[in-house]
Amino acid sequence: MAWCAVAVIIDAQHLRETAAIGAKLERLGFKVEQVRPEIGAIFGAGDSDLFPKAAEIAGVQDVRQEGRVQLPPSDEETPQ
């Protein structure tokens, strides 16, 4: 069990149902923080053990940890 930032991707055929899928995720125990129907994205937080259950929801293409980027330290020698 690991609580983490989550990204849920909705498949292209179910973009209009993004908000409804978000509600289903909340019922599963996810904390939904941002819903983006135009690109089929739901962001929030949740237990990674619940990912397989979330992936079974109709219209869900993928459930994964939210991506992050990290710049290196700002100095002249390190490629930025």
Place this chain on the structure above:
Amino acid sequence: MSNGDSEEMQTDVLLDRQRPKPTGGLVVIFREAAETAAQIAALEAGGLRASALPIVADLTDFMAAERDVCAVLTELGVAFVPECAPAQAGELIGLLSDQEAVADTRPEFYLFATAPFQDTPERTWGVAAVGAVESPFTGQGIRLAVLDSGLDLQHPDYRERRVASRSFVPEEDVDDLQGHGTHCAGTAAGRPLDSGTPRYGVAPQAELYVGKVLNNRGAGRERDILAGMAWAVGEGCQVISMSLGAPVRQGETYNTLYEREAQAALSAGSLIVAAAGNESARSNGYIAPVGMPANSPSILAVAAVDQALEVAEFSSGGINAGIDGGGAVDLAAPGVGVFSALPLPREYGSLRGTSMACPHVAGCAALWAESDPTLRGRALWDSLTQSALPLSADERDLGKGLVQAPGRGGPAAA
């Protein structure tokens, strides 16, 4: 023979192999008081034929046409003696050195440029290499977004400038404490207030939109980056620069969400350019794949070149090119020793990386967008790739080549 002697001898051999190579010709330097007639007479006393050449620029044509005649550059008080046999050269140096009008005679050597581009007091090497200096366009009327760590709004070059900005980072305003965003925004659209500062911005008159999507420690969440992209598109930015990314594995495909956002951007007339990534160690033979989001098919991926227009050591390559239509490098731009703005108190500094290359392309995109109002979205992408200067490296590493600004034929070395 001691080890020390051995090392010394080896060093001498290496130095010897690197010594400048003589052309076989001679350079004759005349005394300041020597008239042209005296200069020619001195050469003729050495058994040479000579002709005065008042205009230095004519030298190349002259030497090509008159292979056996010395060219006397009267403006400089110097003469070039054509190639002669080594034994004859030694004798000639002696003869000419005895002449009253001659101050010095020495062998001529080949010179090679080690880096064709360098910064000058007027402009950075990158701005020159992409042709922005000669371009008649400045980005006027074009909205250019930089999604990064924000901008130092107290920097002298931005304090008086109208900048649209928004922070997508929770509990942080747009002020850039990290430095990366200020540097990238400067390369894309910086405009020095002080005339003593070199021009470092490719599109200095572009309308700058700054979206802070990376926090003051340089970290960014996927949701905030996507929100920043949507904001820039919604604001009508024709160009969106993203000097950020995360590494991917060999064989890994692109991120669906970045691709969807980028497709929507292209449809709305916004072109997104992104840094290819810095994970390569080319001197060790390792080339890393283009990172995300630059690996999205609808985002233009930018690699970095150095001042010799060679692919930078760290620049990621198109290792995953063709996987689901993404993963390729599309263009290259200056990404080594890039001078630009930095937050106070540093004010200015040089950085390296594909993050520095990316805003050169964004700036050029703004110039192209200004040059023709029909160049938006995919048409703008095509104009950039079709006008690029092909470079010697593989397309896998540098895409279609060095990005070029509109309004000129090619880069001028300096």
